[in-house]
Amino acid sequence: MKEFIKRAALVVLPPLLVFVIVLVVWHVLAVRLDVPAYVVPPPGRVLEAAGESGSKLVRATLLTGAAALGGLAISVIVGVIVAFAFSQSRIIQRALYPYAIFLQTVPIVAIAPVIVIWVGQDIRSVVLVAHIVSLFPIITNTTHGLTTVDRSLLELFQIHNASRIQVLLRLRFPNAIPDLMTGIKTSSGLSVIGAIVGEFFAGYSESSQGLGFLIQFWSGQLKTAELFAAIFASTLLGLAIFGATSLIGDSITSRWRD
Amino acid sequence: MVFPRGGVRALAPIDLQLNRGEFAALVGPSGCGKSTLLRLVAGLLEPTAGSLSIENRSSGEVRLSNAHTLSFVFQQAALLPWRHVAGNVSVPLELEGISKSERNARVEEMLRLVGLEDFARALPHRLSGGMQMRVSLARALATQPSVLLLDEPFGALDEITRQRLNEELLRLWGNDGFTALFVTHNVYEAAFLSQRVLVMSKRPGQIVADIAVPFEYPRDSSLRSEPEFARLTGDISRALEVASS
C-alpha cells in the first residue's frame, strides 16, 4: 500500500508542478499585457467561474467520465475479441485490418453527427463515439502481444500437445497482457476526447449536460472564463482516467517484467 | 531433411538408433542441423524423406498417445514470466490433463529433486540463470518422459554452474532412466555426460563419428581431471575438427 502511494505520488506530483508554473506565468502575462477577459481571462477569474458553476461542472465531469469509461470498457472487450480473431487467422486479419485502420483515420467529428442520427440524442451515442476512437490502439497492441510469443514457448506447448484454445488462453493471452495495458493507457485519453466530441453533437437533455455540451454552450455565449473552467475539467478528467489506468496497468504487469 | 523456405538442405540422410535408457551427446559445427534433428525427433518437424520412430511409433503418434513420453529442454530456460516457479513446472502437467492434486504432488517432488523447494512461489525473473535452467529441467521431467531431448541447455551458463548442472542432470537420469539426446558445443560436457558422442558434419549434417564413452556411472567431478578423460575429449575434438573442415 505504501508502495502504491509512493508510485501514485510519483505519477501525480511532477505534472502538478508544471501546472502550477504555467498558472503563475499565465497570471503574470494576463495582468501585465492587459488582455481582455473574454479573450484570455486571468486564472483567478477562471477559478471564480469554476466556483460559481461548480456543481454543474462536477456533474458534467462525472457524466462525461462515465461515458468515456463506458466506451473504453467496450473497447477492451471488443478489442480483445477482435485481436483473438486476428491471432487465429491471417485471412481474418488481412480482411479486417484495413477497417481497423479506418477507425484510426476517420475524422471523428465527421462521424459523430451520423452516429447521433442513428443512435439518438443521448448518452448511448456519446459512449459509442468514445468507443470508436479508443478501439484501434487496443486491437493493435493486443494483436501484437498475441502474435509475438517466444518460439520455444510455442514449441513447448506443441510438444505437450496443447490445443489451440490452450495455446490462446494459457500462452498467447497472458503474453499479451502488458501490450493490452499499453493499449488501454493510450486509449484512455482518446476515450475522453471521444466522449466530449460526442457530446458536442448529442448534447443531452437540459437535465443531463456533459463537458462537451458546456464547452459548446459557453463558447457560444463568449463566457470565456467558464469555458476555460470546463476545458480544465476536461483535462483533469483525462489525466485522472489516464493516471488510474496507468497505475492499474503497471501494478498488474509488474510480474511480467524482467 | 530440406526446408521448403529457401530450400535449405539441413540434414543429409541419417541412420541413427538410440537404445532405451541411453545417454547420447550430439556435437557438431554451428548450423549443421543439430537443432533440426532434435525437432524432427520431437515431432515438431516432419522429415521430407525417411522415417523416425520412438518405441516403434512415429513421434507424431507418440505425441498424440497418452504415453506422454517426450520432453524438450530448450537453449534458454523458456519459462512463462507471469507464472511463479511451481506454476511453470506445472505447465506440461496441465496441458496433459493431469488432476490438480497429482499435479501439486509432482511439482513439489520435482522442485525438491532440483533443490528449488524454497523458490516455489518466486517469479522466474528473480532467479539466476542456473536456477531458471533447473526449473526448466524440473518442468521437462515432471511428465516422467521416457525420452528427453536437450538443445544446448547449459550453453548460456558459466562454467561452474554448467558443471554443477551436468552432475545434477546425471543424478536425475540415474533416478529416472530416460533416454537422453543432448546437443552441445562443448566436448567436455559431451564426454562427461554421455555413453556415446555422436559427431555431425557441417551442413547438410550427417553423423560422421560415433565415439563410445567408457566411464562408469555414477560419475562425479573428479572424472574431469582423469587422464583418460583428457584423452577422450582430445579424440572428440579431433573428430569435430575433421567434421567441420
Ligand SMILES: Nc1ncnc2c1ncn2[C@@H]1O[C@H](COP(=O)(O)OP(=O)(O)OP(=O)(O)O)[C@@H](O)[C@H]1O
Ligand atoms: N525453419 C527453417 N527454414 C529454413 N532453414 C532453416 C530453418 N531452421 C533451420 N534452418 C537452417 O538449417 C540449418 C541447420 O539449422 P539448425 O538450427 O538445425 O543448426 P544447429 O546445428 O542447431 O546450429 P547451432 O549449433 O547454431 O544451434 C541452418 O543452416 C539453418 O539456417
Ligand SMILES: [Mg+2]
Ligand atoms: Mg541449434
